[in-house]
Amino acid sequence: MKRPLCPVRRAFSPWDDPGEQPLIEFRNISKRFGSFIAVDNLSLKIFKREFHALLGASGCGKTTLMRMLAGFEEPSEGRIFLEGQDLTGTPAHKRPFNMMFQSYALFPHMSAARNIAFGLEMERLPALEIKKRVWEMLSLVRLEGFAKRKPHQLSGGQRQRVALARSLVKRPKVLLLDEPLAALDKKLRENTQLELMNLQEQMRMTFLIVTHDQEEAMTVADRISVMDKGKILQNATPGEIYEQPASRFVAEFIGDINVLDGQITTKQQRNVRIFSSVLGAHLDVRYSTPAKVGDSAALAVRPEKMRLSLEKPEEPETNAIPGEVWDIAYMGDVSIYHIKVAETQTLRAIVANTSRLVERPITWDDQVWLSWDSDAGVILTR
Amino acid sequence: MMPSKPSWFNLTSLVLGFGFLYLPIVIMIVFSFNESKLVTVWTGFSLKWYAALLSNEQLLEAAWVTLRVGLISATLATVLGTLAALVLVRQGRFVGRTLFSGMIYAPLVLPEVILGLSLLLFFVAVEQSRGFWTITIAHTTVSMCYVAIVVQSRLSGYDRSLEEAAMDLGCPPVRIFFRITLPQIFPGILAGWMLAFTLSLDDLVIASFNSGPGSTTLPMKIYSQVRLGVTPEINAICTMLVVFVTIGVILASLLIKRQRLKRMQEERLAAAHL
Numbered sequence: 001m002k003r004p005l006c007p008v009r010r011a012f013s014p015w016d017d018p019g020e021q022p023l024i025e026f027r028n029i030s031k032r033f034g035s036f037i038a039v040d041n042l043s044l045k046i047f048k049r050e051f052h053a054l055l056g057a058s059g060c061g062k063t064t065l066m067r068m069l070a071g072f073e074e075p076s077e078g079r080i081f082l083e084g085q086d087l088t089g090t091p092a093h094k095r096p097f098n099m100m101f102q103s104y105a106l107f108p109h110m111s112a113a114r115n116i117a118f119g120l121e122m123e124r125l126p127a128l129e130i131k132k133r134v135w136e137m138l139s140l141v142r143l144e145g146f147a148k149r150k151p152h153q154l155s156g157g158q159r160q161r162v163a164l165a166r167s168l169v170k171r172p173k174v175l176l177l178d179e180p181l182a183a184l185d186k187k188l189r190e191n192t193q194l195e196l197m198n199l200q201e202q203m204r205m206t207f208l209i210v211t212h213d214q215e216e217a218m219t220v221a222d223r224i225s226v227m228d229k230g231k232i233l234q235n236a237t238p239g240e241i242y243e244q245p246a247s248r249f250v251a252e253f254i255g256d257i258n259v260l261d262g263q264i265t266t267k268q269q270r271n272v273r274i275f276s277s278v279l280g281a282h283l284d285v286r287y288s289t290p291a292k293v294g295d296s297a298a299l300a301v302r303p304e305k306m307r308l309s310l311e312k313p314e315e316p317e318t319n320a321i322p323g324e325v326w327d328i329a330y331m332g333d334v335s336i337y338h339i340k341v342a343e344t345q346t347l348r349a350i351v352a353n354t355s356r357l358v359e360r361p362i363t364w365d366d367q368v369w370l371s372w373d374s375d376a377g378v379i380l381t382r
Numbered sequence: 383m384m385p386s387k388p389s390w391f392n393l394t395s396l397v398l399g400f401g402f403l404y405l406p407i408v409i410m411i412v413f414s415f416n417e418s419k420l421v422t423v424w425t426g427f428s429l430k431w432y433a434a435l436l437s438n439e440q441l442l443e444a445a446w447v448t449l450r451v452g453l454i455s456a457t458l459a460t461v462l463g464t465l466a467a468l469v470l471v472r473q474g475r476f477v478g479r480t481l482f483s484g485m486i487y488a489p490l491v492l493p494e495v496i497l498g499l500s501l502l503l504f505f506v507a508v509e510q511s512r513g514f515w516t517i518t519i520a521h522t523t524v525s526m527c528y529v530a531i532v533v534q535s536r537l538s539g540y541d542r543s544l545e546e547a548a549m550d551l552g553c554p555p556v557r558i559f560f561r562i563t564l565p566q567i568f569p570g571i572l573a574g575w576m577l578a579f580t581l582s583l584d585d586l587v588i589a590s591f592n593s594g595p596g597s598t599t600l601p602m603k604i605y606s607q608v609r610l611g612v613t614p615e616i617n618a619i620c621t622m623l624v625v626f627v628t629i630g631v632i633l634a635s636l637l638i639k640r641q642r643l644k645r646m647q648e649e650r651l652a653a654a655h656l
Contacts, residue, residue, distance in 0.1 A: 070546075070550060071549075092546070092549045092550060093550070093551075093552050093553055093554055094552070097550070098550055098551065099547070101546070103543050105544050105546065107544060107547075107562060108544075108566070109565045109566065118548070118553070119551035122552035150648070153648045153649070166547075167550075170551065170552070
């Protein structure tokens with residue numbers, strides 16, 4: 001998961017400031033379609049200049065939530081506020097948000113320039129002003145030479161840029177992106193993600209993106225709301241979500257993780273010891289948890305935080321368990337080792353391939369030690 | 383499939399099929415240029431029946447009535463049929479939707495005699511004297527259903543997110559219809575209009591039931607004259623109708639073909655830019 005260096009973003013955290021007024025606030029929002037509950041009593045604050053991602057599998061309610069903000073759906077219960085103003089009853093065409101649709105939804109009978117101009121024409125701006133702003137947008141998305149082309153005369157990537165320009169030209173309070181990159185191939189998608197981030201920086205705008213692609217959410221967003229069954233399971237920065245997942249679902253949805261079920265045997269402030277009956281071993285972990293001694297809890301460790309060695313490591317504050325190499329998946333940059341640590345349990349360790357693969361120091365069927373620091377694991381109680 | 387030599391069976395059915403379809407029309411056209419007053423005896427080439435046609439006030443009057451009925455009823459039917467299609471496709475599930483959409487298909491299967499008779503009874507009941515407008519209304523009612531079906535099929539394949547996008551960009555609902563929806567479904571509406579116009583143009587049964595003095599349509603006129611015997615004049619006017627329709631069909635298909643070619647060319651261009 002590559003995350004480009006962006007020093008400005010690091011300091012940006014208005015959600016930690018209790019005095020900061022949110023730009024958008026969903027307050028106890030529910031949406032039912034017949035007996036199906038799409039969004040279930042959900043509350044969320046989005047701040048000015050934030051790049052927020054709604055992440056979840058299809059059917060989790062993320063698109064419904066965005067459509068309620070755009071005004072295409074009315075919430076069954078609850079209210080949505082924009083800068084403290086209740087948006088209930090404001091029709092979609094009067095809300096200061098613009099959406100970039102998954103299908104792009106470009107008007108087929110209008111040229112690229114006319115598509116971009118459409119929103120400005122609705123504001124009845126003077127023709128000269130419209131022309132100027134359309135050209136600004138065309139040059140921003142590098143499509144100056146394609147102004148007169150109709151959508152069917154453009155390639156997929158060009159259509160996507162026209163759609164982006166059309167949704168940006170009105171300078172909306174929030175730009176809504178509904179799976180905007182789903183139709184692009186991997187390379188183009190990665191480039192566009194970077195472009196989106198740059199645009200958001202440059203234009204100092206608030207972006208809300210709906211996506212099912214966890215890598216995309218991690219790359220572009222300041223904060224991610226992980227959703228399932230109409231609820232937000234965790235709303236935090238990508239780093240927090242990855243390193244301190246709030247639940248098993250979040251931990252397993254974002255990236256890969258080893259989960260060992262067990263029971264807490266001792267607890268001294270942050271120093272917790274968990275007994276895993278599958279391994280028949282006590283494991284140490286340093287992590288804040290409300291769970292008490294005797295509670296059942298799971299220890300979760302990311303595979304890249306696991307180490308492999310042929311000798312038993314003797315460092316303090318390290319968990320080490322013996323196992324056998326069951327399988328090796330060679331990925332080029334890294335190899336994923338599947339280690340059988342018990343009859344019914346395999347754990348995964350990611351090892352960087354630091355030298356060319358001539359001879360593996362550890363290979364199939366080797367007896368190895370799998371170890372990790374007590375700082376590396378997290379405790380999951382849900 | 384490999385192009386192979388057609389079997390004698392295929393060849394025969396092809397010749398017979400097209401022969402039955404087009405030979406009578408060809409004969410009619412040929413005899414419209416006949417010198418003789420007898421329809422079945424060729425005596426020489428002449429344009430005199432066409433000249434006679436131009437001075438036949440009654441026939442010209444009937445043609446003019448037919449044209450006006452066709453234009454007005456096709457236009458009314460297009461407006462009403464489009465509205466019906468919009469409601470049936472867009473309004474979601476409402477009470478009686480299944481009934482309404484079933485009723486739209488009814489005039490397609492009901493015998494024309496019944497349609498004509500029931501309309502006549504209706505006009506009698508409301509004490510409306512028959513004439514130009516009763517024919518127009520009758521034609522509108524029937525062809526509206528055809529328009530609704532054609533437009534419905536166009537609408538159901540249409541991407542609703544276009545309208546949401548327009549709304550999202552600040553377009554109020556009524557303007558969305560005229561600026562986005564209408565241009566998208568226009569080909570369907572045009573096809574519906576042409577269908578309605580053609581239906582009105584060649585309808586005999588419904589028009590006969592609902593016509594009154596001074597509102598004889600061309601098909602009615604032709605039919606009544608034929609009962610007195612076919613004259614070369616009838617051949618002439620039918621030939622003109624055939625030519626008229628043929629030109630229309632050729633023009634329409636040329637237009638469609640040109641548009642498709644242009645589109646294909648442009649898509650190739652766009653693909654080359656990838």
